[in-house]
Amino acid sequence: MNRSLKQPMKSIFVPVIPGGIMTILIFYLDYFHFELVEKFLLFAAFLIVPLVILLLRYDAKNTQQRVVYVLMQWFQYPAALLTLFSVMSNKMWGFEGTAIPGMLSLGWLLFTLLLGVYGLTTIVIAKGKAAEIAIGAGLVYFFIGGMWFTLYQYQVELFNANVATHALSSVHFHFSSAIVPIFIGALGRIMAKKSWYPWVVAIDIIGPLLIAFGMIFSKPIEYVGVALFACNIVVYTAYLLAYLRKNAFNMKVSFFLGLSSLAFYTVVVISIFYPLLKNMYSLTILDFIPIYGALHAFGFVLCGLIGWVYMVDSNQGKKIGKENRWVGTSL
Known part of the structure; x- marks a missing residue:
């Protein structure tokens, strides 16, 4: 019994190992001459999205949702490779300014469309369940991130915003916008x-x-959105920590x-003390962006996804254990 329960824990992360290896190579090999924002986008494509897929569950009675889920599993890694080739063609292969990087990026766009479709079906099937609606919305935001990418x-300038803003918007939707609703939805499932x-x-x-909207049209609106979003994460993390403390x-x-x-x-904390640190050490916001990005992407997002995947796997193991004990008793 114990061995059968431990087996899923050992094998659950196997689907994300290739993406994890690619992510390490992209960040640490000098061969990949990418901007930091592009590395984070590839990090999302190769590692974050596969972990999100591990968190999802589908209604066995809903054929459409089951088919979309299988397609996501099949096409995630090929789509991530096309994303890598798109960035490489722009930065390393001399196709900058041509349509080739954009054409290659369509692979990721179509894959995020699958995520969006799955998210919409999740919202429809949820029938008002807030937790499932949150997860569905997060998946739809991946598609918006794919459009920005x-x-x-x-190299299309939209709404009078420069191309760099499109890259930042894509990172925003691949990480914060998509992941936080999924985290809050995962919490809602167990609380x-x-x-x-x-x-x-x-x-x-x-x-x-x-x-x-604020990033493109209005800074005050952006600040309001950031404040609301940050308060939501405070509520999520505070309740989560209390929940973890009370439950084994x-x-x-x-x-x-x-x-x-x-x-x-x-x-x-770093954000609060940023003005002081800036004056003491003559630092600029550009010096802090890698720190913020690493803490958010590798700390908050990656560790959070790993934790929730372990949570799902642990709950499944408990259900299997209860079923086996029931069978043993009935026999």
Whole structure:
């Protein structure tokens, strides 16, 4: 029995190993002459999205959702490779200024469309369940991130925004906009019903849109969106830490989810002390961007996803254990 329960824990991350290796190579090999924002986009394509897929569950009775889920599993890695080739053709292969980088980026756009379709079906099937709506919205935001990436690779200036803004918008939707609703939805699946939870979900869905709109048209709107979004993450992390403290979970679950929350609060502390640090050490915002990006992407997002995948796997193991004990008793 114990061996059968431990087996899924050992094998659950096998699908993301190739993407993890590619991510390490992209960040640490000098061969890849990419901008930092492009490295984070590839990090999302090769590692973040596969981890998100591990978190998803589909209704066995819904043929459309089941088919889309299988297609996502099949095409994720080929789409990630096309994303890599798109960036390489622009930065390394001498096709900058041509349509080739944009054409190659369409592979990722079509894959994120699958994520968006899956998200919409999740919202429809949810029938008002806030947790599932949050997860569905997060998946739809991946598609918006895919659109921004394609605009970036085609070098299209939209809404009088420069191309660099498109890249930042794509990163925003691949990480914060998509991941935070998924995290809050995952929390909603396991927590007791709270009257305030639907409001958190609603703000979490609206916040990314305000940020994206503000980045292009209005800084005050962006600040409002950031403030709402940050408050939502504070609510999520505070409740999550309290929940982990009160309930006995696998050590890996508590470690990674706790580390994810700690990374977020570290970003908050650095942001508070940024003016002081800037004056003391003559630093600029460009010096802090890699720190913010690493803490958010590798700390909050990556550790959080690993923790939630372990949580899902642990819950499945408990269900299998209960079923086997019931069978043994009945026999």
